[in-house]
Amino acid sequence: MRILILHNRYQIGGGEDVTMQTEKALLEANGHTIALLEVNNDNITSSLEKFKAAVSAIYSLSSKQLVLAEIARFQPDVVHIHNFFPLLSPSVHYACQEVGIPVVQTLHNYRLFCLNSYFFREGKVCEDCLGKSFPWPGIYHGCYRDSKTAASVVATMQFVHRFLQTWENNVDQYITITEFARNKFIQANLPPSKLTVKPNFIYPDPGEGHGKGKYALFVGRLSPEKGIKTLIKAWEKLDTQIPLKIVGDGPLADQVKQAANKLSQVEYLGRRSTQEVHSLMGEAMFLVFPSEWYETFGLVAIEAFAKGTPVLAANIGAIAEVVDPGRTGFYFRPGDADDLIAKVESILANPGKLTHMRREARAEFEAKYTAQRNYQMLMDIYNRVVNCKR
Template sequence: MRILSLHNRYQLPGGEDVVVSMERELLEANGHCVDLFEVNNDHITNSIEKAKSAVNSIYSISSKTQILQRIASFKPDIVHVHNFFPILSPSVYYACREAAVPVIQTLHNYRLLCLNSYFFREGKVCEDCLGKSFAWPGVVHSCYRGSKTGSAVIGAMQSIHRTLQTWNKVVDVYITVTEFARQKYIQGNLPASKLVVKPNFLYPDPKPGEGQGNYALFVGRLSPEKGLETLLKAWEKLAGKIPLKIVGDGPLANTVASTAQRLTGVEWLGRLPKQEVLKLMKDAQALIFPSLWYEGFPLVIVEAYAVGLPVIASNLGSQSSLVEHGRTGLHFRPGDPEDLVAQVEWALTHPAALAQMRQETRGEFEAKYTAERNYQMLMDIYERVVNCKTF
């Protein structure tokens, strides 16, 4: 099969970029021909470029032309879009329709329903725009990068393509990464018949670790929606009962750095290569996942399961179902550092239960998140779309 993959990379690299790369490797390893058409936002640094990008995010004629040319030269059986925002725009769907090539969109976040794609505002979950014909609450609150103008443009993009039936008629199938996300998109009026669940995966398999290191681990973007405030307050209350290693970078880096200097046992390691992160995971006692927003499908949870690492996660959104309390990890109330402390202390005083969780997490990975299983799911989706079969 010949697959044309489209992706707009992020200025701050994240899990979506990793998933796109892994999926390409997996398909190529199984004999398929993949052409990755990738753009990035690095040039969007001044007001002129931002204004141009905003307008183009609604419908980019140049992107449509480029994709038509790419389709003509590569002759794909299918086009798989991962992220069209902001440079590619929904015009790429129309290029596919014009060229009579089926198109799939993976919904890694909630961009079609929420201006900032997170369902997160002022430190908590917000669904004020869900189901509305125009996201006026998000414009009032400047939800896109603190700008009313930018928010209005993204709202216009959503509303215009909702009116044109782009979301409902021009895309053949949407892949959501969890059932939770699928239900949110159904609430947002996307057709249930076009929404299919395929989780993220890990490739290659890093194999399980032993958990011999005496520390807990956080891995992720250092930003408010990731629950860093909850994490740091909890470790202040734990008062050195178990060390915490923090891996990642982002807007809260200075806060994390100053806290690490102040609190004994808290260590900030910055951004690290994937193999070093996996090594830390293999030795950790637990992964702490204090996110305050509706995560898509956190790749860090798949990585933790692959190495047999239990996850202590906020009981919210997708992670509520991805982490099974008492089996593959523990839940705590979102934004509640005292409840996080209670769960960490329980884990420390129940080593046998924690050891059993290590086996359960590895079993969960082998049952649901291996490359082999994911490949079969992806090919089933591709073949059904190419052959015009229903789901």
């Protein structure tokens, strides 16, 4: 099968980028011919380029022509869109419709119905725009780039394409990563018949670790919605001295560095390679996943499972589907540092339970998140849309 992947990269090394690259590698390893058409937000630097990007986010004629040219050159059986915002724009959906190529789109976030794509504002979950024909609250609060002007552009994109029914008519099948995310998109009025759940996966298998490092680990973007403030607050108050290693980068990196300088049990490691992250995961006692927004999945959780490492997760959003409390990890109340402390102390008081959970975490990975299982699910989706189009 010939598959054209469209991707507007906005965060190198982010979950969406990693998922796309991993999926591409898996398809190529199974003999499929892949073309990747990718644009990069890093190229938006000058004020003029920012203005052009804002206008093109609603509908870009140049992106449509670019995709039509690539389709004519490559002759794909299916087009898989991972992200179109802002440079590619929804015009790429119309390019595919114009030439009769089936479209699969992975919904990595909530951009179609939330201006900042997170359903998160001012430190808490926000659904003020969910179900509204025009997202006025998001403009009022400047939910995109803290700017009412920028938010107005995204709101216009959402409104125009809801009115045109682009999302209903120009995508043959959506991929959601969890049932939780699927239900949110149904609430937002996407057709249930076009929403298929296919989780993320790890490829290649990094192999099981040993869990002998006697430390806790956080891996992720250092931003408010990821719960990093709650995590640091918990370690400031935690009586039991268990080291916490923090891997990642983001807008709160300076606060994390300050905490690491202040607290002897906190170590900030910055960005690390995938191999280094997997090694750290394999030796960690447990991974902490303190996210406070509706994660669509939680890739680092299944990376931890692959290494046999249990996950201590905030009980919110899609991660509640991924972690089986008492078997592959534990939950704590999102944003509640005291509850996080209580769960950490409970884990440390029962090392035998932790050993059992390591086996179960690895078993969960082998049952649900291997590359082969994911490949079969992905090909089922591709074959379905291709056959329907024919």
